[in-house]
Amino acid sequence: MKNEESENSKFINSKTQIIKKYALILTVISVLSALAGCDDNNRTRMSSDYPSDHDINYSLFHVYQYDEVNINGIDIAQKFDFFDTFKLILHYTDGKISAVTFNNEDISFFPYSYEIPAGKVDAYLDTTVLPNELRITGSGPDLVIAYFVDGEFSIPFKLDCPSVDYKYTFKSVNQ
Secondary structure, eight states: OHHHHHHHHHHHHHHHHHHHHHHHHHHHHHHHHHHHTTOHHHHHSOOTTSOSSEEEEEEEEEEEEEOSSOTTOEEOGGGOGGGGGOEEEEEEETTEEEEEEEEOTTOSSOOOSSOOOSSEEEEEEETTSSSEEEEEOSSSSOEEEEEEETTEEEEEEEOSOTTOEEEEEEEESOO
16 A cells, blocks of 8 residues: 555655646747847837838827726717817838827827827837837927827827826727
8 A cells, every 4th residue: 555655645745747848848938039129129119011111101090088086987979069079190210200290280189298290200119118108309308298009009098187197098990
């Protein structure tokens, strides 16, 4: 009986050692894959099948209103016609964002406390922070005008009421 228990114990120990060995190998492979996927130059460049100089049009997809009761937000985009006119065009040079153009002629809820120059404005995507920030350049410090998460640009803002927040969400209309 003792001999059987000893053999079972050796069998279980050998199986445990094999499982630990494979778990270690899988962990090492996962870490190496994750590190290889973090090449910042590849992450900020467009894929090779896109032309290096092009534009991508973004249209307002959602307009969320948040308050103490509606913490997940209510989409009010369909409630007002003027939201359809708010568009964002990203201009790419050498495969990277180089400028942005806003079409915000009739928008009543302007999200910025500062003036955005009309027409094409120099810009870049700051990938050193999370979420990534779309920044415009010019005189003074670079201003954050939108955040990029999961293929969408968003612009959070407040109006007159301090307990109500808003967020514009833009999706590409080129796809």
